[in-house]
Amino acid sequence: MAPRRQQTVVMYPSFGVGHIIPMTELARVLLRRGLDVTMVLIERPFWPSDSGAATTRRVMAANPAITFHVLPPDPSPPDFAGSTKPPFFHTLQLLRRYNGELGRFLRSFPRRRLHSVVTGMFSTYAAEVAAELGVPAYTFFASGAGFLAVVAQLPALLAGRQEGLKVLGDAPLEFLGVPPIPASHMVKELLEHPEEDMCNAMVDALKRVADTDGVLVNTFESLESRAVQALRDPRCVPGKAMPPIYCIGPVVGDGSPHREMPPERRHELLAWLDAQPERSVVYLCFGSRGTLPAEQLREIAVGLERSGHRFLWVVRTPAGTDDPKKFLEQRPEPDLEALLPAGFLERTGGRGLVVPSWAPQAAVLRHLSTGAFVTHCGWNSVLEAVAAGVPMLCWPLYSEQMLNKVLMTDLDMGVAWEMEGYAAGRVGAEEVEAKVRLVMDSEEGRELRARVAARREDAMAALEDGGTSQEALARFLADVDKLRGQLGD
Numbered sequence: 001m002a003p004r005r006q007q008t009v010v011m012y013p014s015f016g017v018g019h020i021i022p023m024t025e026l027a028r029v030l031l032r033r034g035l036d037v038t039m040v041l042i043e044r045p046f047w048p049s050d051s052g053a054a055t056t057r058r059v060m061a062a063n064p065a066i067t068f069h070v071l072p073p074d075p076s077p078p079d080f081a082g083s084t085k086p087p088f089f090h091t092l093q094l095l096r097r098y099n100g101e102l103g104r105f106l107r108s109f110p111r112r113r114l115h116s117v118v119t120g121m122f123s124t125y126a127a128e129v130a131a132e133l134g135v136p137a138y139t140f141f142a143s144g145a146g147f148l149a150v151v152a153q154l155p156a157l158l159a160g161r162q163e164g165l166k167v168l169g170d171a172p173l174e175f176l177g178v179p180p181i182p183a184s185h186m187v188k189e190l191l192e193h194p195e196e197d198m199c200n201a202m203v204d205a206l207k208r209v210a211d212t213d214g215v216l217v218n219t220f221e222s223l224e225s226r227a228v229q230a231l232r233d234p235r236c237v238p239g240k241a242m243p244p245i246y247c248i249g250p251v252v253g254d255g256s257p258h259r260e261m262p263p264e265r266r267h268e269l270l271a272w273l274d275a276q277p278e279r280s281v282v283y284l285c286f287g288s289r290g291t292l293p294a295e296q297l298r299e300i301a302v303g304l305e306r307s308g309h310r311f312l313w314v315v316r317t318p319a320g321t322d323d324p325k326k327f328l329e330q331r332p333e334p335d336l337e338a339l340l341p342a343g344f345l346e347r348t349g350g351r352g353l354v355v356p357s358w359a360p361q362a363a364v365l366r367h368l369s370t371g372a373f374v375t376h377c378g379w380n381s382v383l384e385a386v387a388a389g390v391p392m393l394c395w396p397l398y399s400e401q402m403l404n405k406v407l408m409t410d411l412d413m414g415v416a417w418e419m420e421g422y423a424a425g426r427v428g429a430e431e432v433e434a435k436v437r438l439v440m441d442s443e444e445g446r447e448l449r450a451r452v453a454a455r456r457e458d459a460m461a462a463l464e465d466g467g468t469s470q471e472a473l474a475r476f477l478a479d480v481d482k483l484r485g486q487l488g489d
């Protein structure tokens with residue numbers, strides 16, 4: 001077997017900044033263990049609006065120790081705009097079609113140099129290519145053990161159903177390892193009829209997670225102990241054992257030097273935070289692609305202003321439509337004066353900062369001035385806040401975020417409260433004001449902060465030598481060596 005220093009982990013993340021960022025963080029962890037890392041990306045010139053493209057380029061430029069390889073553009077890209085199917089359906093098809101290109105690339109390595117292929121949660125088709133080449137294939141699951149437990153039990157739940165889960169409304173779904181999940185809180189695509197193309201494609205991609213040699217989960221055992229236990233329970237996937245689960249997280253950026261933002265803007269923003277009192281700032285940000293309607297932005301503005309608290313708010317240009325194809329739109333930088341109530345920026349200028357489009361989030365959350373986080377509940381955001389000990393107010397928007405909200409607000413995890421209006425699609429100014437005051441001013445708020453601070457301590461302990469996440473990482477590396485030995489390396 002080649003010495004570890006000469007072995008390459010080929011990472012193949014799913015599309016999107018929320019997948020590429022944590023994969024880059026995992027790459028940094030593996031580089032420190034003496035492995036080489038090549039990250040394979042698919043170019044999407046036909047998806048011009050991908051606001052993540054610019055971010056991805058910055059991530060690439062800022063990580064010279066990782067070799068990035070961009071596969072050639074698809075010769076017959078799907079007509080996203082003209083199709084009746086959601087873009088994500090085509091994305092999954094595309095990932096599948098790319099197996100040929102990926103295989104060609106993997107064959108360019110001497111086989112003994114290939115340590116493993118690590119796929120994203122939706123790019124699991126790649127495991128077929130790895131199997132053909134006799135290379136171990138693992139999934140990096142960039143969400144929590146709770147969602148993974150649900151995913152593992154989903155095929156059994158959907159088997160034989162004549163109707164989509166949508167008909168169940170808010171009725172609770174029971175899964176091992178997580179609190180009851182209202183059916184309406186499942187990933188939107190999974191609510192459709194199980195035979196419907198989008199639902200089918202998503203279930204198929206997720207089902208393949210269990211077919212890989214193991215799953216690296218971005219969580220730590222004590223944060224989600226019930227879900228982790230469920231994943232090891234034979235009842236979780238009847239008739240078929242889950243592969244080994246390695247809870248190696250939190251794998252999140254340490255906030256320095258931030259890699260996704262022009263340095264001058266980063267400095268300006270962090271200098272502003274430096275000038276604020278400790279734990280005084282409410283930070284609001286809705287992930288790498290969350291947007292809110294203009295009317296909702298105005299409600300937030302009114303609520304923040306009335307709360308009297310300091311804030312740092314990332315504002316994006318509203319998508320203008322609810323259509324899933326909104327992600328295809330090219331959105332300009334927001335015109336803050338036009339979007340926010342007249343005079344808001346001047347009136348709150350002394351205590352609030354509105355930043356257009358993007359903030360160096362990991363650094364913001366770790367900054368001592370940050371006191372609370374209004375979040376869309378993307379899993380990276382959740383972990384970044386937990387790792388920084390910052391309590392959250394949940395405002396889920398898309399993907400598995402509503403499910404994450406259920407986990408985060410459940411007492412088992414207990415790191416957040418919810419903005420209740422999200423369910424009806426509108427959070428009023430009164431609720432913004434009331435919840436901000438509650439988390440920042442009240443005794444309950446102090447208790448919530450103390451709970452998240454304890455979670456932060458747990459996270460740090462998990463990452464220390466002898467901690468559960470360090471041990472899981474060591475187990476993963478040993479298991480890959482064993483597997484490579486069996487595969488005849």
Ligand code: UDP
Nearest residue numbers: 018287288289358359361362378379380381
């Ligand atoms: N992010 C950031 N600045 C922003 C918005 C997002 O640095 O203004 C980062 C955030 O720190 C996280 C990732 O982008 O690492 C978003 O991932 P998440 O899972 O939270 O949400 P997604 O974008 O996938 O919905």
